[in-house]
Amino acid sequence: MIQSSASDHDFERSHCPIANVLDLFGDKWSLLIIRDLFLGKTRYVDFAQSMESIPSNILANRLKRLEMAGVVEKSAYCHKPLRHQYDLTPKGRDLLPVLEAMEQWARKHVAGVRVFPRFSRE
Amino acid sequence: MIQSSASDHDFERSHCPIANVLDLFGDKWSLLIIRDLFLGKTRYVDFAQSMESIPSNILANRLKRLEMAGVVEKSAYCHKPLRHQYDLTPKGRDLLPVLEAMEQWARKHVAGVRVFPRFSRE
DNA sequence: CCGGATCCGGTCTGATACTG
DNA sequence: CAGTATCAGACCGGATCCGG
Secondary structure (H helix, E strand, O other): OOOOOHHHOOOOOOOOHHHHHHHHHOOOOHHHHHHHHHOOOOOHHHHHHOOOOOOHHHHHHHHHHHHHOOOEEEEEEEEOOEEEEEEEOHHHHOOHHHHHHHHHHHHHHOOOOOOOOOOOOO | OOOOOHHHOOOOOOOOHHHHHHHHHOOOOHHHHHHHHHOOOOOHHHHHHOOOOOOHHHHHHHHHHHHHOOOEEEEEEEEOOEEEEEEEOHHHHOOHHHHHHHHHHHHHHOOOOOOOOOOOOO
16 A cells, blocks of 8 residues: 555644644745734835835735735725735734744844844734 | 935844844745654655645745755755755754744634644654 | 736746757 | 645636726
8 A cells, every 4th residue: 555544644734733823924925915014014015115025916816815815904094095904813813922932043043134123013 | 415324223134133143034935844854844845735735836946945054954865867855954953932933823723723743843 | 097817928846858 | 645636627926998
């Protein structure tokens, strides 16, 4: 029997917590959007202008994904003309330790990084 | 002049710590390999068999990238036949807080995750 | 102008096959 | 065992276009 049964590798993607996180945020942009949300940005253009110009289709796609994942919430803050804003949900705010850990690592190991004006912790 | 000068967006990819980390590990597999290294795996086949079969070319590519980034070290543990092993460098071991933060988040927010037998903290 | 949607070329991913 | 080769298809990034 060459095919292994499910029991002999315990950390499939679906069961491993790290893999679960990476399935949601394992790309170059998602966590940068989360970072910008922590830094107080809320509107589409704010994200688009920050972080050396993320392509607009990628931005729209990621915002949708983050919204579906329940870490970002979209709401209208103006109806005429229609304008939206994006905010972190509690689930999204719980990602702060991940960003902080990354920031610490980069501060220690990557030369020339610029330190944040501290994430607004709430 | 349509092209904007470099000075008007402060958090370019090259200066933002988060972006720096994501440039190195911002994909679905790299941090899973790091995780496996923390869990004590050292050989190519160990990685290949873990994490629901990562394609072998991707694995080879990521190992090379991680090595070039200085977080993983490759050495021969046997010369006849030639066998290699991979180990975390101190720089790589400093990624533990990132993995822990992700694990915590998944444990809280993703259903059905299986908890690690605690990363071997050294 | 704002918030995307669409199109398109190019790069990267992933599955499998193959080699030393 | 430890990768490399190949190749189709997914995804990315840049530009442009469109409705409000």
